[in-house]
């Protein structure tokens with residue numbers, strides 16, 4: 053069984069301030085270690101369920117957060133950024149049996165995580181076909197575009213509330229919840245144990261029933277904090293300015309939508 057895992061840091065067990073997510077001396081080291089351990093827990097669950105080939109995309113910031121020395125032999129790690137619109141799921145293709153997401157966070161402007169955002173922090177609200185457009189929505193649909201079912205998500209409670217209905221076999225672990233600038237976090241040990249257990253349970257399902265059919269049409273709406281960004285990105289091919297701060301992009305081509313996300317979010 054061949055499994056794809058994409059990992060982020062703002063939805064791991066205790067990250068609360070941006071300082072904890074940025075590659076530098078200090079509190080970041082603790083968060084990067086937790087990200088590594090949560091990914092290792094998901095890898096452990098996958099191996100227990102029969103995975104023998106696992107590709108992990110380190111999909112936060114510079115893409116060099118996970119300690120490669122902590123990954124078992126069956127793991128290949130994707131580090132850094134290719135520049136492809138597949139972005140946080142770069143490396144996904146039709147050969148994978150399932151995709152799993154670890155450490156993911158709520159969409160731009162959503163309650164439930166002080167670090168909520170969608171790609172950058174330029175926007176206050178992003179929707180896709182009327183749904184809160186989290187990075188998880190964008191890239192789990194990218195996996196569906198490649199025919200790969202998404203079966204596991206670990207992250208904050210708000211993201212899980214927004215995402216539970218997106219994929220029929222989705223098993224979830226909420227490692228923290230947020231209120232305003234605060235978070236309430238599981239013990240990392242408990243978070244890792246639950247991730248290990250639920251990722252195994254996710255992959256023991258009938259994966260042939262897991263892949264969704266993408267909608268035939270996509271409507272992306274991006275509301276920027278700064279009006280000058282709305283004007284700038286309204287010039288991206290296919291985009292248009294809908295309101296003072298909001299840019300729209302409509303398409304039937306999901307790869308075209310991912311391209312807009314890569315350049316305009």
Ligand SMILES: [Zn+2]
Nearest residue numbers: 060061062112
């Ligand atoms: Zn991130």
